[in-house]
Amino acid sequence: xxxxxxxxxxxxxxxxxxxxxxxxxxxxxxxxxxxxxxxxxxxxxxxxxxxxxxxxxxxxxxxxxxxxxxxxxxxxxxxxxxxxxxxxxxxxxxxxxxxxxxxxxxxxxxxxxxxxxxxxxxxxxxxxxxxxxxxxxxxxxxxxxxxxxxxxxxxxxxxxxxxxxxxxxxxxxxxxxxxxxxxxxxxxxxxxxxxxxxxxxxxxxxxxxxxxxxxxxxxxxxxxxxxxxxxxxxxxxxxxxxxxxxxxxxxxxxxxxxxxxxxxxxxxxxxxxxxxxxxxxxxxxxxxxxxxxxxxxxxxxxxxxxxxxxxxxxxxxxxxxxxxxxxxxxxxxxxxxxxxxxxxxxxxxxxxxxxxxxxxxxxxxxxxxxxxxxxxxxxxxxxxxxxxxxxxxxxxxxxxxxxxxxxxxxxxxxxxxxxxxxxxxxxxxxxxxxxxxxxxxxxxxxxxxxxxxxxxxxxxxxxxxxxxxxxxxxxxxxxxxxxxxxxxxxxxxxxxxxxxxxxxxxxxxxxxxxxxxxxxxxxxxxxxxxxxxxxxxxxxxxxxxxxxxxxxxxxxxxxxxxxxxxxxxxxxxxxxxxxxxxxxxxxxxxxxxxxxxxxxxxxxxxxxxxxxxxxxxxxxxxxxxxxxxxxxxxxx
Amino acid sequence: xxxxxxxxxxxxxxxxxxxxxxxxxxxxxxxxxxxxxxxxxxxxxxxxxxxxxxxxxxxxxxxxxxxxxxxxxxxxxxxxxxxxxxxxxxxxxxxxxxxxxxxxxxxxxxxxxxxxxxxxxxxxxxxxxxxxxxxxxxxxxxxxxxx
Numbered sequence: 054x055x056x057x058x059x060x061x062x063x064x065x066x067x068x069x070x071x072x073x074x075x076x077x078x079x080x081x082x083x084x085x086x087x088x089x090x091x092x093x094x095x096x097x098x099x100x101x102x103x104x105x106x107x108x109x110x111x112x113x114x115x116x117x118x119x120x121x122x123x124x125x126x127x128x129x130x131x132x133x134x135x136x137x138x139x140x141x142x143x144x145x146x147x148x149x150x151x152x153x154x155x156x157x158x159x160x161x162x163x164x165x166x167x168x169x170x171x172x173x174x175x176x177x178x179x180x181x182x183x184x185x186x187x188x189x190x191x192x193x194x195x196x197x198x199x200x201x202x203x204x205x206x207x208x209x210x211x212x213x214x215x216x217x218x219x220x221x222x223x224x225x226x227x228x229x230x231x232x233x234x235x236x237x238x239x240x241x242x243x244x245x246x247x248x249x250x251x252x253x254x255x256x257x258x259x260x261x262x263x264x265x266x267x268x269x270x271x272x273x274x275x276x277x278x279x280x281x282x283x284x285x286x287x288x289x290x291x292x293x294x295x296x297x298x299x300x301x302x303x304x305x306x307x308x309x310x311x312x313x314x315x316x317x318x319x320x321x322x323x324x325x326x327x328x329x330x331x332x333x334x335x336x337x338x339x340x341x342x343x344x345x346x347x348x349x350x351x352x353x354x355x356x357x358x359x360x361x362x363x364x365x366x367x368x369x370x371x372x373x374x375x376x377x378x379x380x381x382x383x384x385x386x387x388x389x390x391x392x393x394x395x396x397x398x399x400x401x402x403x404x405x406x407x408x409x410x411x412x413x414x415x416x417x418x419x420x421x422x423x424x425x426x427x428x429x430x431x432x433x434x435x436x437x438x439x440x441x442x443x444x445x446x447x448x449x450x451x452x453x454x455x456x457x458x459x460x461x462x463x464x465x466x467x468x469x470x471x472x473x474x475x476x477x478x479x480x481x482x483x484x485x486x487x488x489x490x491x492x493x494x495x496x497x498x499x500x501x502x503x504x505x506x507x508x509x510x511x512x513x514x515x516x517x518x519x520x521x522x523x524x525x526x527x528x529x530x531x532x533x534x535x536x537x538x539x540x541x542x543x544x545x546x547x548x549x550x551x552x553x554x555x556x557x558x559x560x561x562x563x564x565x566x567x568x569x570x571x572x573x574x575x576x577x578x579x580x581x582x583x584x585x586x587x588x589x590x591x592x593x594x595x596x597x598x599x600x601x602x603x604x605x606x607x608x609x610x611x612x613x614x615x616x617x618x619x620x621x622x623x624x625x626x627x628x629x630x631x632x633x634x635x636x637x638x639x640x641x642x643x644x645x646x647x648x649x650x651x652x653x654x655x656x657x658x659x660x661x662x663x664x665x666x667x668x669x670x671x672x673x674x675x676x677x678x679x680x681x682x683x684x685x686x687x688x689x
Numbered sequence: 690x691x692x693x694x695x696x697x698x699x700x701x702x703x704x705x706x707x708x709x710x711x712x713x714x715x716x717x718x719x720x721x722x723x724x725x726x727x728x729x730x731x732x733x734x735x736x737x738x739x740x741x742x743x744x745x746x747x748x749x750x751x752x753x754x755x756x757x758x759x760x761x762x763x764x765x766x767x768x769x770x771x772x773x774x775x776x777x778x779x780x781x782x783x784x785x786x787x788x789x790x791x792x793x794x795x796x797x798x799x800x801x802x803x804x805x806x807x808x809x810x811x812x813x814x815x816x817x818x819x820x821x822x823x824x825x826x827x828x829x830x831x832x833x834x835x836x
Contacts, residue, residue, distance in 0.1 A: 339738045428738035
């Protein structure tokens, strides 16, 4: 079996290496310390790039436009980029001086950096640059990756790394003779970086104490595979049930990716034709038909093995749902009998249609007793015995997972095909062979345009089939969660993707104003810059902290106006209000501004030495913000 | 009871004296096979995939012939008359298999005499579709003849 590495397999060892490296404490030989600074530079730069990849609002978004976890993530992004800048300055200072790259602490850091870089590369495979250069999802996982639960889990992991590194960097900068074998600039950089790292780690940690992230987000994060289709598993004779299940899962995975990849070519590819869509519908019908037989077999086997009533009921429910799916797909296939995209030379079919063959045959072989089953009459067979299908209770989960993957893949292919067919109909690219029309139609062409009712009928049967397939997939989602099948990840992904963004946003805003919201949506919402912020932008000020302060001042002004307006409107009714009404503490602009700036955690005490590059020092509070935050354009 | 193309389809294929007649007969035979396969697909669950796939292959064959330059666009009356009765899916499959064999052979012959490359390619593609129908519909106990 070919195992694909998932994101968790990079994230976990990275954390372990960071822990191991920081276990060396502050007492390191100068040469090792120089190596550590160089590796810290690489590592923290990678951490900063992770946060830079996230679809967060702009750093200088007004506080009123983002909620607390997003604000914390923004703070962490700023802090990490500054930590990276500080460390880069330190690494430059030690460049050319002999470093002990072989020291275990250096090697651990190097390994952590390598793992994190590889993990980031893995995530990047799910996105391609869009028309305007913005990342665009190109895999079935992309929506899950950009969802808030997964984003929050990633931020939490990165923040944990930052906290570990912060403590260690603080130790390194405080122990021993500060300048022994180290340029002063490198020591100062280490100090500064430790404070920024602490800020990055703690801001997220504090936000998550108030709003703990969900376990589902973390589970999904660690399970993200690279967007590389698994290699095809060629069919072989007499595959046993576990191999059939594995092959079905592989084919389904390849289908999902092929569907997303081909969707981008659907408008121009010669393979985006009625032949491909007809073949997809045929394969969906046969696979769903066999899936119903398999689910009936599993339901019977669950009864024989005295599995819980809930599992038996969910299996029966899934089989019932599947019994609605295949007739719907049969109707789509029948509709394609007379509709065509017209003359097409050669036998081009889409990669999706080509992938379906393995899925059809393996699902058939799982459903029927004949291990050499094919759709041909000569290979027709009675259905497989339930005990042969799933000998044990755990086998039920394995087989269920395979069928779950198949149903999920069919649903995704169907959605892509429907869009492509709609586009073909809108482009008047659907035809009827003239020879199928009555002779009274005197049309001197081989094809005539499909009448609008026929195109509408095609759209209707697609809608029905997609709906039926989705019901079957959801029934299998429920079952997968109940029996903790390997495919339960599909349920989690669908739960995120199936929520209409607007409804989800509305629900979150209505029920929990502080609840984290989908970042992509947040980014789409225009930030309403206030007067002060607009003036700064007019002056071409891009320094985030300055803009943050401006936004805070604008927000404070808006708060005052809102409060004043409210007071004015309610003046007449105030007397009737009960006296227990809580009086809101007045908020000064400075306090609001302080709230909006990156919150300072309990930073380690600053060393006696006053760094010359003090503009890189992180803020403790607004009132004690370092000079760089009060100067235009001087801070990094 | 389902309807399948029968002896008259066989006769029409055999009587086709020219390339256009063969193409027209082939087109109509594919369409008749498609309709018969659709009629039979729900009769026996174990044969669902076979008849569904055969209908799909018949559409492939018909589509291949549609673009043959020599296919006449007129003369479309025959199609609706060509049905024969059959009791169940097994014999229907055998009938379709035999008809597909004849169709394949006629189309390969037509490809051999066709002068236009478009006709030759269409006949080859359609013959391949007929071959697939034959493979799908042939049962172990079939002798390949019409019954």
